[in-house]
Amino acid sequence: MGTDNTEQVRAFMGEYFAALAVEKSPETVAKFVSSGALKDHIATFEAAFPGYQLDVHDLIVQAGETSKVAVDMTVTGTYNGSWGMGVAGSEISLHAIYLYDVAGGKIVGFQGQPDTAKLYQDIGMKLVPAS
DSSP: OOSSOHHHHHHHHHHHHHHHHHOOOHHHHHHHBOOHHHHHHHHHHHHHSTTOEEEEEEEEEEOSSSEEEEEEEEEEEEOOSTTSSSOTTOEEEEEEEEEEEEETTEEEEEEEEEOHHHHHHHTTOOOOOOO
16 A cells, blocks of 8 residues: 555555454454454453444544554443453443554554543443442
8 A cells, every 4th residue: 555545544444344244264364464462452352242243433544655544433342251340141232442553454453542431331341449
């Protein structure tokens, strides 16, 4: 992907989110992602919230040799209790902002900021203020 690649990156990210909506197998993820940290993140979340979904509200691309992509999304799913805390069967729905680095037709880096407090509340954990 060249430096004037906004539409190509936008289309690539659309394909990525569409593929994840169907399945999040390591093979599917590897088609789009080279970042080991993102692969681990997806696998960890999929293990705790099988079949979770991402509803993308906004996607902004800053084109370049390594394009920057900001995504505003809602994450929904059902918790299976595998983290050893909270209540299995709890439904989650939380807001998240993710920043992706895209180069060479792959996601090469990411940073994410999910609403962790909402996640813990959704799985039935009581948040106690620090004293």
